[in-house]
Amino acid sequence: MKRTLQITVLISLLTMSSFAQKRSQVLPADQEIFLKYGADRLGKRHDAAMQRFRDNRLGAFIHWGLYAIPGGEWKGKVYDGAAEWLKSWAQVPTDEWLKLMDQWNPKRFNPKAWAKMARKMGVKYVKITTKHHEGFCLWPSKYSKYTVAQTPYKKDILGELVKAYNEEGIDVHFYFSVMDWSHPDYRSDIKSKEDEATFARFLEFTDNQLKELATRYPTVKDFWFDGTWDASIKKNGWWTAHVERMLKEMLPGVTINSRLRADDYGKRHFDSNGHLMGDYESGYERRLPDPVKDLKVTRWDWEACMTIPENQWGYHKDWSLSYVKTPLEVLERIIHAVSMGGNMVVNFGPQADGDFRPEEKELAESIGKWMKENGECVYGCDYAGWDKQPWGYYTRQGENVYMVVFNSPYSKHLVVKTPKGIQIVKGTLLNGKEVAVKETSRNEYNVNMPAKDPGAPFVIKLQIEENTNATDKYRDALT
């Protein structure tokens, strides 16, 4: 039984990673099939709550649960897989795993300090694991025996965090794993009438927990679902549509990720007609769309999330087992996402004692320093629609196009190609200092590097003018 479960998990992980490449094309309208549980809407949402989600652009993820206690090590053996999956890697029986609750007493946990760290990093929202696959709840759920209330710590961690983040002006989003290893009624597939009845009970339990979260913490802005890839959920697409509607009724404006959803045929993220389900696509995990080939992502909202090591979400005691990204590499991914109209969420896996490891503190500080000076090219910015250039990325807010330069050329000239009808009026650094801009040919410019090389990624703000009727002084080559 355990073997089969593990194999199912493995197979589902393998299929998941290829989902984005196999996503179906949108069918011509007359070839669309009728779906009861497909997309609720075509195109992006344009209400104020969605605009806020989008404008926030930079978020932090918090993966915190019992897995932080063993930190990737079980009975003397260190597992290099994701620490929050340790129960599965080490095949730890459920009751033994949940005994970790007796050790849950984060003595150094200081929600105010967490919120201050987030604000200083420049994140506008934090996604918190309310319950990960292990089933341990960071809030005192009355539907489960496995919650913070039954630990030596006792207090409502989630409530303390929501309050502290909100007080710093930071939005809170809830991560919620539907798959729950602690619940006897969970099924990964439905193979009999019994499975069906058992799983129906499980879905009711899940509804109750979600209603409880929405009621207890009404300032929550978003639900980010996970653990929804099993056949049991794909066979209950109706339930995923129901959850989305239920939460939207309870919390007007709430946003929901695509990972929750499956349609009538078990098709996930994008329905059988190729339309995005949920409010934003959440398949980009630890990787990003290609800035030239994957421009289709600019048609919908999306949010990527990433780990600082190669693949550790929960706290793992040994980060030397994989490559650890530098702050500059993290920063480049943030800008990369925004330049294609996406959000980026950087993950933190707090220690069992409630503090953050030094590497995470340093990274947060370093990103924050850059964001403080340059955040103008991130918050409220979107895809600019200009051809990618080798020096970096464009972002845009209204008439301002930002060049975010990661690779300085030896020529000291940054080549810019504008779309037809768009002229550049002026270029400045964010401190207001002007940089020289020279038109070199039709819709092509050289933008000068600042006189003194900033020695770090820098931003040039271009003021533009749209003039589609301008007379063209350039002659095309005769060939």
Ligand code: JFZ
């Ligand atoms: C899931 C979790 O299993 C993991 O522990 C972590 O919480 C992460 C944020 O989400 O892992 C996934 C989920 C989806 C994909 C890959 C890993 N996917 O779609 O490629």
